[in-house]
Amino acid sequence: MVLGCVIHGPGDLRIDELPEPEPGPGQAVVAVRYGGICGSDLHYHRHGGVGDFRLREPMLLGHEVVGTVVAYGDGATGPAPGTPVAVHPATPCGACPECLDGRANVCRDTRYLGSAARFPHVQGGFASRIAVPAVQLRTLPEGLEPRRAALAEPLSVALHAVRRAGDLAGRHVLVTGAGPIGCLTVAAARAAGAATITATDLLPRALEFAAAAGATACVRADDPDDPSWPSDEADVAIEASGVAAGLDTCLRRVRRGGVVVQLGMLPPGQTPFAGNLLVAREIDLRGAFRFHAEFDDALRLLAAEPSFDALISAVRPVREAAEAFGQAADRSQSCKVLLDFA
Structure with missing residues (x-):
């Protein structure tokens, strides 16, 4: 048994x-x-x-x-x-x-x-x-211990979301939600060459984990006047909290013509969002679901x-x-x- x-x-x-x-x-x-x-x-x-x-x-x-x-x-x-x-x-x-x-x-x-x-x-x-x-x-790649390798699946999810966003080299990336997936998305954005990575969350400890993952700015999600907000708008925003407020922040903080990736699974049923911003700013809204080939990339990144x-x-x-x-x-x-x- x-x-x-x-x-x-x-x-x-x-x-x-x-x-x-x-x-x-x-x-x-x-x-x-x-x-x-x-x-x-x-x-x-x-x-x-x-x-x-x-x-x-x-x-x-x-x-x-x-x-x-x-x-x-x-x-x-x-x-x-x-x-x-x-x-x-x-x-x-x-x-x-x-x-x-x-x-x-x-x-x-x-x-x-x-x-x-x-x-x-x-x-x-x-x-x-x-x-x-x-x-x-x-x-497992040489040198990758099983304990760290257990992160391969959620890191694959993050890598897929980052790839859905397009080229991040030199860009400002906003990640709303600093749970495990949000923190791994921060790490994936860093690996993709993002110059600035802003992470938001309601919890101080979650923001500490985001900083450890590579966030360059950590912001309280419930404080729009938090001085930690960078002065420039984000080029790409990845919503990883799974709540409507996170999606709203992404739409309001991304630049005109920017990209928003919805990664967090929203509650069942209909979710209202600021659709007029999508239109007036010509924002690209993209979904990201699970992963496929990114699993092998995740193992290599974890080993390194x-x-x-x-x-x-x-x-x-x-x-x-x-x-x-x-x-x-x-x-x-x-x-x-x-x-x-x-």
Whole structure:
């Protein structure tokens, strides 16, 4: 039996004993070492769903996982058993118009670890051993420790958002929301050559994490007169808070003809926004959803930048998952919290 972190309903998170997985055809079994707690995991825990995706059966959480290869099923090949790997959480169909157009991140029939978007749900990676398609394994670059490699999935999300924004070299980039994704977006913008990076949030501790990630100006989101605001307008604004106020700030602080990327998942239903600014300023509003090829780029960037360790605020054993989820939800203290399945 293996231990797994299973959500049974809102507020009902359990550490269950699960059957030892056997690799099916094309699959690999991975001994998971670390799993990062994502905002979507917190939403499933607190609300029983993420946006329009609602729990209809118990589901193994988690999609930010790293570990070592154990064994392969029939027809599967990949890194040798014992090799440290990260698991790409998406399995796109490869046949829909989006996949054929090179946009597998918006595949209309994808499978994503720990997601209730489909029924039966796609079980996640928060277990001491999991079986996944072997094509999802990525060998860790030399020198990249598994602990830091657990940031690969959220960093991939940030890298995709930055690429959706266009060339950032020498630009002023505004990032609203300094949670884990916002901080990693700051780091991705820095890696893309942004000259000035302004981060906003309501919480002082979150802004400290943003500064560690590379923000050159950190601003209280609830204070429009904060003296930390740079005098010039942003060329690009990336909304990473997932609230309407963050989108409004992006539209009001970006220059005429600038670009706004909506990365944060807004609440379900309709969200009012300052559409007239979009028109009068000829602002480009773009969405950014998940990632695809950026996963390999994220691993390389993590291997090259030890500074990412500053964003990992806690590592808790899986049997303390309830406490870890509470810690991850407390943004006044935490950035990224990992579960340890060793």
